[in-house]
Amino acid sequence: MTSTLDQHSQHDVQQGHPAPRRRGIFMRPGYLRALWVTPLFFLIGMYIVVAIRALAGWDPVYDWEYIVLIAGMVTAPIGFLLGIGAFDYWLYWISGRPTLVDDHANHGAYSWKDYFKVNTDHKVIGIQYLVTTFFFFTVGGFLAMLFRAELAEPGMQFFDTQTFNGLVSAHATLMIFVFIIPAFAGIANFALPLMIGAPDMAFPRLNALSFWMLPVAGTLFLASFLAPGGAFATGWTSYAPLASEQPFGQVFFNMGVQWAGASSIATALNFLVTIITMRAPGMTFWRMPLLVWANFTTSLLVVIATPFIAGSQFFVMFDRVMHTSFFTPDNGGYVLGYQHIFWFYSHPAVYIMVLPGFGIISEVISVFSRKPIFGYRLMAVSLIGILVLAFSVWAHHMFVAGMADWLRIPMMISTLLIAVPTGIKVFSWLATLWEGKIHLNTPMLFALGFISTFVIGGLSGVYLAAVPIDIHASDTYFIVAHIHYVLFGGSVFTIFAGLYYWFPKMTGRMYDERLGKLHFWTTFVAFNVTFFPMHWVGLDGMPRRVADYAGTYGALNMVISIASFVLGASVVVFAYNVITSWARGPIAGSNPWRAMTIEWQVSSPPPVFNFDEIPQVVGGPYEYGVPGARHAVLKGGALQEAHT
Amino acid sequence: MIHRGALIRMVVIAVVAAVIASLVAVLIRWLPESASEEMDRITFVYWFATIISIGIFALVAAVIIEAVWAFRVQPDDDTDGPPIHGNTKLEIAWTIVPAILVISIGVVSAIVLSKNANAGSDPLEVKVFAQQFAWKFEYPGKVQTDELVMPLHRSVKFEMQSADVIHSLWIPQMGQKQDVVPGITTKIVITPTRTGNFTLICTELCGLGHATMRAPVRVLDQAAFKRWLDEQRAAGAGAAAGGGAAAGGASGGKSGGGSAAAGDAALGKTTFASAGCGGCHTFKPAGTDAQVGPDLDNLVADAKKAGEPEDQYIEQSIVDPDAVIVSGYQPGVMPTTFGKTLSPAELSGLVAFLSGKEAN
DSSP: OOTTHHHHHGGGTOTTSOOOOOOOTTTSSSHHHHHHHHHHHHHHHHHHHHHHHHHHTOSOSSOHHHHIIIIIIIIHHHHHHHHHTTTHHHHHHHTTOOOOTTOOTTOSOSSGGGGGSOOOOHHHHHHHHHHHHHHHHHHHHHHHHHHHHHHTSSSOOSOOHHHHHHHHHHHHHHHIIIIIHHHHHHHHHHHHHHHTTOSSOSOHHHHHHHHHHHHHHHHHHHHGGGSTTOSOOSTTTTOTTHHHHSOTHHHHHHHHHHHHHHHHHHHHHHHHHHHHHOOOTTOOGGGSOHHHHHHHHHHHHHHHHHHHHHHHHHHHHHHHHTOOOSSSTGGGOOHHHHHHHHHHHHHHHHHHTTHHHHHHHHHHHHHHHTSOOTTHHHHHHHHHHHHHHGGGOGGGGGTTTTOOGGGHHHHHHHHHHTHHHHHHHHHHHHHHHTTOOBOOOHHHHHHHHHHHHHHHHHHHHHHHHSHHHHHHHTTBHHHHHHHHHHIIIIIIHHHHHHHHHHHHHHHSBOOOHHHHHHHHHHHHHHHHHHHHHHHHHHHHTOBSSOSSOOGGGHHHHHHHHHHHHHHHHHHHHHHHHHHHHHHHOOBOOSOTTOOOSGGGGSOSSOOTTSOSSOOEEOSOTTOTTSTTOOSEEOOTTSOOOOOO | OOOHHHHHHHHHHHHHHHHHHHHHHHHSOOSOOOOBHHHHHHHHHHHHHHHHHHHHHHHHHHHHHHHHHHHBOOTTOOOOOOOOOOOHHHHHHHHHHHHHHHHHHHHHHHHHHHHHTOOOSSOEEEEEEEETTEEEEEETTTEEESSEEEETTSOEEEEEEESSSOEEEEOGGGOOEEEEOBTSOEEEEEOBOSOEEEEEEEOSOOSTTGGGOEEEEEEEOHHHHHHHHHHHHHHHHSSOTHHHHHTTOOOOSSOSSOOSHHHHHHHHHHHHHHTTGGGTOEEGGGTEEOOSSOOGGGHHHHHHHHTSOHHHHHHHHHHSTTSSOOTTOOTTOSOSOHHHHSOHHHHHHHHHHHTTOOOO
8 A cells, every 4th residue: 555565574583682472363352252242241240240249149149331431341341442452562561571662563554454453553543433424424314314303394204202212312412422522532643743743643542542441432322222211312412300211222422432431531631742842843833734733722622521420421421320419300410410510521522522523624724725824823722712611601502400699600701702812713714714715625615614604603692692583493493594504514524525625634545526416516515405494493492302293383394304305315325435436536635735744745555653763853744835835844755845 | 907998897896796785685684574672772783784795795705706807818828916904904804894893783782682681661571381292381370381471561570490301492483592402490581563474483402302392482462461461360360271272271280189080081182292201102092103203003002912901001111111021112212301301190191192091
């Protein structure tokens, strides 16, 4: 796949080192080992529960809810991670067996099979993230189409209400926790170390572990459909005390979030350390590309906020399984406490899901307008502004929740003010377009589509910040419309922009531009037809999360449902384009977009260790149109391309 | 920096975008026709925000369209644009102006919010009791109803409690919305401005019967309201609750007297409706056909299967629903709070009604 293949395949045999004894096929890290270690750890967890219950004399000794919780959601996933080899190096080191500090046996992909193994190469992990999250994206989209079929007409057609609530909840949960958040982690994993001139992430093994926790989270969310009583059905917000009284499927949500959250936190720490300590010489903070800035602020948000949702889900679960009273009204519990803690994460989470997208859009707009980013420093500062304000707005989700009345006004003001740094970004992108040399390639189309839909989502956000309007619109389809304009028109559009933009870098091949444009236009039109009418039915009186609704909304819901199926079909165009182009698209070359940032100055796909010699950064990242300007100088085998 | 031609074109595009957005805002009736003073004010804030939003949307749309139109180049054009890195005055402007606009929305909102929370000097106080999946209303004088009736042009101050999980009260035409939270009492004020029939909707996901958790709402002029309330008081204080069924299903509260089986069953029928049983269960005598929980027409057979006397089986299934689970259904679905929320009379009435003792 790459020119460096011969040179690095030698690492497989590790010449000159006291190589560990070659182990049998069931003892080597991989799926075969996971196949027996996972059940073994399930049994261990199961008999811990059974032993405790037997010793305490509790009846029944085999209580399957506790067994599934401990064995299925805690020990078996650990067994799986152990089996595939996510812990091997650390366990060798702890047990005093020979380890190799710069062991590259699991680094880089030399065949497609390497993508299915534990790998420490940030580029491989990035692609693992993207393919995995895209799988959950299609599953989540499929669930959405199932309940849109139910909602096409008033009355009950296909599902009972509990199943419907389960589909709605699982859709949102998959999209948020195992698609949007980790998809950005995937893009940043691939691009960020290259952009700052680093050979890899700071903690490659932790990086691998972060990725492998994701399939665990996604599997738990999906496995909840097999639970007695059906999938968790309390929405992705999972409000107490309903959540501690629901059928057992709810626990799959509580625990799935823990795995996704742990993955997210570990990755964010990794990004922070990488950005702070591994920038190439000359890469000052004010020379960092805005994608790096965006992931820096996002990672701070993740590290500070994610423990709050982890805590809230643990407490809800404890209320169920340990009969504590964190959020139950009896025994002095504080019902609204759940919402305060939940939203203290989940509002910043909205920015976790959109700031990396802002970074992507800044890269794309600058490159395809052939102009420097307008107001680069204010762009970076506005990210910091959003980061700080993001922690002061959580209770705007609770204007009707019954919290202290006085909290409403300050929360409204901070919510309105957060529109200011967001507006700065939009205006700066528009000014960057102005007098540029605009190329409407697919990434640029998605970037412009993003700006237009995100402006609508931002404006509907201003409506919702205004407390009186929010009181009317809260918990209606207006909210559904708003979050989809922000998270689909916002986040998903930027993910697509990023995927098309870095596709040639990731694969070395160019995607089909005609199919890309077809994908954009079907997505853009179907998106707006699906979600714009939701503002209307919501304001007029249709609540969200209902399986059945008043007959007057029948016609619009039919339109929405049909458009949502078209939206689903548009993803097929994307998948077809990616798969065929990856297999046999035209060779892309190292820098098809004539971009200045460092990742485009190495081959496509990049060498396994990124750079033969660490680049020297000499200027800003977006100096388009400045005669003779360079962002970075690369030596030793990297490409020497002149910029005009 | 901006050529005169480009400027004119952009202004034209902005005006066209603003006109289109205004038409969308005006021609589609976005908000329901207001039926309360509070909704009138919410509608005012809505239009205030809409005018600002149309301006911003038109500006953004004009710049994007004009930029793509005027500055698009051929794919083989390798030149770069001018290296403009920023413009401090412009950047300050687009920080300050939006800040002023959003703060103005905030000020208007704060004023409206305080007005909407003010119940005036003579409000009607109505207690609201929510539970999965039913609403109950209590008027001064301990009059309990399943229907919300409000007087025209008089502020109604709701004090709301939930027996189980979080619910939320919303009448779309009246704008106001407030969660009903177990453990605390929440408040809201609504002042109806036109008579008619409306629907109260639960807007907080509260379990499998959430979509069916609704209650009828009527606004009467003040004289008619007074008549209605007097009727309810008379019905509640006096005769058997059976008479209340015709008047909209008043349960008659804690009727100490009616211990005869027939009276119990009538109370049971109204309780069946008010407690929301029909949201999940099919029961032919009550005319319900939901399929979330077991079909209550099969109670005799199910009791036999469980090996319990029928009345005891029914009572147990209401109070402790997970004790016996009909095959094909799951434990943990039905609320376990009915033992607390139903009065002994309502419970025995429900048992009588469900066991098939004549309801009418």
